[in-house]
Amino acid sequence: MKTTTDLISKMRELSLSLLDHEDLHYLVKKVSLILNTNAVLLDTRHTIVTYSFLTTPLTLNEQLTLQLTDYSTYQNRLYNATLSNTSLHLNGVCFPVLNQGKINYYLFFDNMFEPTYEELSLCEHCCQLIGLHMQRQNAVKVEKMKQQEAFLFDLLYGNVKDPGDVQIYGEIFGWDFSNHHVVIVFSIDEFDYFSMKPDVGNQIYHVIETELVQRRITPIILKKRSEITILFPVEDTNRNAKKAAIREYAFKVKQQCNRIVNSNELKIGIGRSYQKPTDLFRSYQQAKVALELGNLLNYKDDVPFFIDLGLPRLLYHVDTVDLREFYDETIGDLQKYDEENTTDLLNTLEEYLQCECDLQIAADRLFLHKNTLRYRLKKIESILQTELDSMQSKVNLLVAFRIKRMKKL
Known part of the structure; x- marks a missing residue:
């Protein structure tokens, strides 16, 4: 009875740590302290989300090598695991964290090879808490994305006239509109919404977003069916410098997307840069014209800038x-x-x-x-x-x- 009471008390400690802080780091730290072992939480790409109790310093978002072997006694609930990078090699067990039947995270515990009933129960409870936290975060994220998409739709279609409104929404969403921005439109050629694998659009979205984050640019992205539109910030420098930065980003996205779709299936169009965010609807329309003309004029080895299209852009209208x-x-x-x-x-x-x-x-x-x-x-x-x-x-x-x-x- 004492063991059961202790177990319930420790489970309660885990639940309270998440309720008090609403942060997975505190939950992982608490379970690590209770079990007196290293703990690492990774996403499905084996990138570190958070960790606790390690003497070897790690970097958040660092990608590690995770090798899993079925644990015969607890099939699909627990794996023998090895976690490593160039300076780290850990052996232990790994629990899959499920959300709606899909694995979204892995929770690794170092130097735990034969978990007791209490340890197993605590670890699985911790995974359930992570899953619940994910569901709440996803619900919040979905609602926030809906609000962001509605605002961006209005902005790009010229329905936002007051710069003050842009500033307010920018502060809410963490977007800085003080710089010049260029609209870049990505589109999948001959997109069939019903026959194409639904994950293709998400994979391309992830590439576009990741390349922005790697440049320390806060992603401002609108996705609708076959089209993904971004606002790309540029310095108010000479035209060639702006184009070089945009072209480098666009080529990198195309290169990364070559493993998802054929190289000629992803089309790109780039509008002019504008300082006033209420003028960005012009850049959006220009980017769409550039995308279509680039496709018609067979821009295979370059990305079409609206400002470079000359006569064709006049004839287009x-x-x-x-x-x-x-x-x-x-x-x-x-x-x-x-x-x-x-x-x-x-x-x-x-x-x-x-x-x-x-x-x-x-x-x-x-x-x-x-x-x-x-x-x-x-x-x-x-x-x-x-x-x-x-x-x-x-x-x-x-x-x-x-x-x-x-x-x-």
């Missing part, structure tokens, strides 16, 4: 019917001639213009003799009733080919 009519009026006759005569003069003209009208370079790229290319260009001039030496003609033709690529004509 022109009515599609007007663009189609301009295209037809400019090179429609040449396209028709190719279709009727099984020729490839349209491609010849585009390659010539892309080579800045350098006859030799264009001939080499087309695998033609210079005289053959000259003949073709004369034929093109005749069909289009224009002179290719004219600057106005060159501009019109280049614009027409841009429209062709953008609108996939």
Whole structure:
């Protein structure tokens, strides 16, 4: 009876330590003191959440190596375990911490190999308390994320007009809006919400968030279906320095996401930087335009900045019917001639213009003799009733080919 009373008393101590402090560190410290052994709490990636009683100093968020072996007497409730890094090697047991049937944490105890009934009961009670704490924290986090998402949605769609409101919400959520910010939009190409593994979006979100945290940037993220949008703070320095910092981050995210989706499936668009947070809806719209144009113009080895898109971003907002009519009026006759005569003069003209009208370079790229290319260009001039030496003609033709690529004509 005395043993049962002692056990209940110690369980109560554990419960009170969590109730009093609402912090897992105090709970792990208390169970460590009661059992007189080292204790380490790790997440499923074996990253340290908190620890107690170790003489070897560890770093929170440090990733350790955890090796688990089934403990035959308590299958799935307890494991023999080894925990190590370059300077640490511990042997003991490990308890899985479950939440809704899934393992979310591991609670490791050093130098405990044959736990008594009392030790086992205390450890499992501690795991249950951690699980309950997680449920409460998750509920709070979900509610907070809903509030954050609602505010960000309004901010990015231009519904927040008062800078004072932005400052108030920024203080509530711990977001600093005093710096310039750029909106970056990430999107999964050809996203099918119902067929794609639901964890894919979460994995990409985790990469985006982790890369921000590693740069000591507080994540400001809005996630909706296939699109993840972030506010990226930039220093008010020269334009090239801003772009270099943004490009480095975006490339790192793409590199990390290559193990989750194909490298060409994750699309990115980057808007302008703005100091006033109430202007960030403009950056958001620009980032979406940059993402779409980057996809259309085949930005494979770079990330599209709205400020670098030049003519295509102007054409983007022109009515599609007007663009189609301009295209037809400019090179429609040449396209028709190719279709009727099984020729490839349209491609010849585009390659010539892309080579800045350098006859030799264009001939080499087309695998033609210079005289053959000259003949073709004369034929093109005749069909289009224009002179290719004219600057106005060159501009019109280049614009027409841009429209062709953008609108996939």
